[in-house]
Amino acid sequence: MKKIIMFGICGKMGKSISGELIKEEEIELIGGFDIINTGADIGELLTGKKTGYRIHGSYEDIKKLNPDIIIDFTTADSAKKNINWAIENNINIIVGTTGLRKEDLSEIESRALQSVSKTLIVPNFSIGAAVMVRICGMISKYFDDCEIIEMHHDKKKDAPSGTSLYTAEEISHGGNFSGFRLKDGETETIKGSRGGFTGGIHIHSVRLPGLLAHQQVIFGTKGQTLSIKHDSIDRSSFYPGVILAIRNLDRLSGFTFGLDKLIDI
Ligand SMILES: NC(=O)c1ccc[n+]([C@@H]2O[C@H](COP(=O)([O-])OP(=O)(O)OC[C@H]3O[C@@H](n4cnc5c(N)ncnc54)[C@H](O)[C@@H]3O)[C@@H](O)[C@H]2O)c1
Structure with missing residues (x-):
């Protein structure tokens, strides 16, 4: 039986994932951590x-x-503080929170690698993503250029999304794209029209009511x-990835980034 505590249990994701975890037989959700509703019974929520x-509201x-x-x-x-505390206290942690900066992640990685506990950071739990x-x-490697619309x-x-940044990083390992956000002679009538830029890849972030989490990656030559598109249309799309992470955490090394490391293709 794995004893789990959900940090951010009162939020949209914390509540949705906890509502499923509580039904699992091999898992016991032994509490929550949040800045609101402290003292309340998790079952009532x-x-x-x-x-x-x-x-609960305190690390003690x-x-x-x-x-x-x-x-x-x-x-x-909050996640940055929580991860560092978990590592210092030798507690395994699975992080779904996004928006951690690259510098934070490298610092976390070096701490995690010296710890006996496991740290798994997953910017997107949907298996499709x-x-x-x-x-x-x-x-x-088969294309000249690539742009991402998330x-x-x-x-x-946070913008751009953690998933788009991670996708761009993985793409730039294999591709050899331009190092410049604007090509020679290209201009923007409205600043930012060509989107953000990392590793040779433009990222365009759309935020609208009615959407949940969607990403299209367009390769050109x-x-x-070639377009690859993924849509999470409901928060239930994240649950199979969370369970996969929980069940496989023991076989991972001290620090792992991305659910794709648990997927066999
Ligand atoms: N990895 C994934 O698949 C995935 C999917 C969806 C969302 N997310 C990410 O998960 C995070 C949470 O998303 P959400 O939509 O549930 O947000 P939310 O705002 O609904 O919930 C956040 C919760 O965290 C709590 N909180 C804030 N600061 C805290 C602190 N210092 N200590 C303890 N609790 C604190 C809030 O009170 C709230 O209950 C975001 O970073 C979001 O981008 C990840």
């Missing part, structure tokens, strides 16, 4: 029925509960384009 397990309380795994769906600033990242990395709900705080 998730199902309306009391469980005897509570939402979490330590006393001795969880096997923490899952984090909070904010980037993980497959998309893997395929994009495999085919980029579209999310209007409450998303002479006379043809």
Whole structure:
């Protein structure tokens, strides 16, 4: 039986994933962590029925509960603190929170590699998105250029999305794209029209009510384009990836980034 605590349990993702975890037989959700509703029974939040397990607001309380795994769906600033605390206290942590900066990730990686606990960071838990990242990395060498359009709900705080940055990184390992955001003679009538730019790849971020999480990767070469598109239309799309991560955490090394590392293609 794996004892799990959900950080950010009162948020959209924390609540949705916890609502599924609570039904699993091999998992015991022994509490939550949040800045709101502290002291409340997690069951009242998730199902309306009391469980005897509570939402906590302090690290000391979490330590006393001795969880096997923490899952984090909070904010980037909070996640950074939570990860460092989990590593210092030798507690395994699976992080779904996005918006962590590259510098933060490298710092976390070096700390995690010296720890006995496991740190798994997954900017997108949907299996379809993980497959998309893997395929994009495999085919980029066949194309001259690539642009990414990512579209999310209007409450998303960070842009571009963690998934688009990760996809761009994987693509740029295999491709040999331009080092310049604007090509010779290219201009922008409105600044930013050509989007963000990383590793030779333009990223365009759309934020609208009605959307959840969507990404289209468009590769181009002479006379043809290839588009790969993934849509998460419901938060339930993230749950199979979370369970996959929980079940496979023990076989990973100290630090792992991306669900694609758990997918066999
Ligand atoms: N990895 C994925 O597949 C995936 C999917 C969707 C969203 N996300 C990411 O998950 C994160 C959460 O998304 P959401 O839509 O649930 O957001 P949300 O705003 O609905 O929930 C965040 C929760 O964290 C809590 N929180 C904030 N600061 C905290 C702190 N210092 N300590 C403890 N709790 C704190 C809030 O009170 C809230 O309950 C975001 O970074 C989002 O981009 C990841």
